[in-house]
Amino acid sequence: MTGMTSSSRPLLNRRLTEFGTTIFAEMSALAVATGSINLGQGFPDRDGPEEIREAAVRALRDGRGNQYPPGPGVPELRAAIARHQARRYGLSYDPDTEVLVTAGATEAIAAALLALLEPGDEVVALEPYYDSYAACIAMAGASRVPVTLRPDPERARFRLDLDELRDAVTDRTRLLLINTPHNPTGTVLTRAELTAIAELAVERDLLVVTDEVYEHLVFDGAEHIPPATLPGMRERTVTIGSAGKTFSFTGWKVGWVTGAPDLVAAVRSAKQYLTYVASGPFQYAVAEALRLPDSYFEEFRADMLTKRDLLAGGLEQAGFTVFRPAGTYFITADVRPLGETDGFAFCRALPERAGVVAIPNAVFYDHKEAGAPYVRFAFCKRIEVLADATERLRKAFAH
Structure with missing residues (x-):
């Protein structure tokens, strides 16, 4: 009985050939390897109620x-x-x-x-x-x-x-x-x-x-x-x-x-x-x-708004152009004011440069050029973590 080898036929369904390991896995591994603050993947660092x-x-x-x-x-x-x-x-x-x-x-x-x-x-x-x-x-x-x-x-x-x-x-x-x-x-x-x-x-x-x-x-x-x-x-x-x-x-x-x-x-x-x-x-x-009172949802939103403004302000002070979000817990920032044009290269260098991890927005685009200068930061983290991250970014980029 003979088996099919990878040399005789590709193993991965052709519909999925463009999808490899997600950028989230790559950047999270980089955060661990460098001891960086992970503002890449969108998960809170504190449990809910x-x-x-x-x-x-x-x-x-x-x-x-x-x-x-x-x-x-x-x-x-x-x-x-x-x-x-x-x-x-x-x-x-x-x-x-x-x-x-x-x-x-x-x-x-x-x-x-x-x-x-x-x-x-x-x-x-x-x-x-x-x-x-x-x-x-x-x-x-x-x-x-x-x-x-x-x-x-x-x-x-x-x-x-x-x-x-x-x-x-x-x-x-x-x-x-x-x-x-x-x-x-x-x-x-x-x-x-x-x-x-x-x-x-x-x-x-x-x-x-x-x-x-x-x-x-x-x-x-x-x-x-x-x-x-x-x-x-x-x-x-x-x-x-x-x-x-x-x-x-x-x-x-x-x-x-x-x-x-x-x-x-x-x-x-x-x-x-x-x-x-x-x-x-x-x-x-x-x-x-889902039966929690409206006060829970209001307090949750107010807490995230405080965190948004903290991170957005820090990014602006570091020199980024910031798009303050009207929703979600992510901030998109433009790296071009820092003299950068490639979000991928910027994010891969950022852990060594500043001790912070972000995600290049281009991974979310078919038109990669449209997303090239943008990076995404998550602010669903504790206040002290965000304060530390913004201080690291200011030290790395602010003149």
């Missing part, structure tokens, strides 16, 4: 979720998600047919795209985008069509060109993939922008998948508006949420999908052959987390 952690412990001890939970998610969590959507946004979802619990938002994205796309379909996505978008579109056999958010230095934000978005839609377009609040730029799409997106989706009969994992992190008077709330959108929109970003338990991997019954059923068909189920005891804890 103690009462929610204890809720997970209680579920473990009570034997809830230690075996396979129900495929759609435990009823308590699905009901809590439905209540959250109704209370925050006026969106009414049936927890039995219109809510699906997933292994984090990353699985929700994968399941939605695998379920809803056919080979040859086109997906219009806002560039730069979270790296799993491109990989999941490729695995579905579809093609991504990026619409680039352009920097607007006068307003210190990135903006969407609606004409470019309309021009990107063709007869092969099946789906719009929207992320707001937007990672990595921090852009929060306005009601006018989202209304235009909704009108385009209805006019061209497009499905819409919306990644809203940073929904509770909006600043400076910005408002998070779920596209599903707009006319004609509920029946065509798959909305994705996550507990990790809101409650600072990213390792629990609890995400969810809400949408019309036919859309959720389609996503569930794909999801059941990915993880099947996950995070059993943590689902019960997240159900309790």
Whole structure:
């Protein structure tokens, strides 16, 4: 019996050949090797509310979720998600047919795209985008069509060109993939922008998948508006949420999908052959987390705003051009005022130069040149860590 060797046929599926080890793994390893402060990967360095952690412990001890939970998610969590959507946004979802619990938002994205796309379909996505978008579109056999958010230095934000978005839609377009609040730029799409997106989706009969994992992190008077709330959108929109970003338990991997019954059923068909189920005891804890009073969400946002301003101010003092985000916990900065033009080279040298790790934004672009001068810093860290990082950056770059 003979086996196939790597010399006779490539081992990696050709759809995935452009996707190697993620930049997050590379930069996190570099942070460890150099003893640098890791502001690259977006995970908090402090756990979320103690009462929610204890809720997970209680579920473990009570034997809830230690075996396979129900495929759609435990009823308590699905009901809590439905209540959250109704209370925050006026969106009414049936927890039995219109809510699906997933292994984090990353699985929700994968399941939605695998379920809803056919080979040859086109997906219009806002560039730069979270790296799993491109990989999941490729695995579905579809093609991504990026619409680039352009920097607007006068307003210190990135903006969407609606004409470019309309021009990107063709007869092969099946789906719009929207992320707001937007990672990595921090852009929060306005009601006018989202209304235009909704009108385009209805006019061209497009499905819409919306990644809203940073929904509770909006600043400076910005408002998070779920596209599903707009006319004609509920029946065509798959909305994705996550507990990790809101409650600072990213390792629990609890995400969810809400949408019309036919859309959720389609996503569930794909999801059941990915993880099947996950995070059993943590689902019960997240159900309790979603019932926290509004004061928790306000305090969480205020804490992140303080951290945003601390890091943004330090970056500005070090000489970067800073785009203060209206949402998320990431800051995009332009390295060109420092005499640099290549974000990759800058980030690979930064640990030795300043003892800090960041991520080059170009990894989130198909049009690499558009993202070349930008780097991303995460501010979901303790105040003392951010203060140390900003001092290191000032010493390395400020003149």
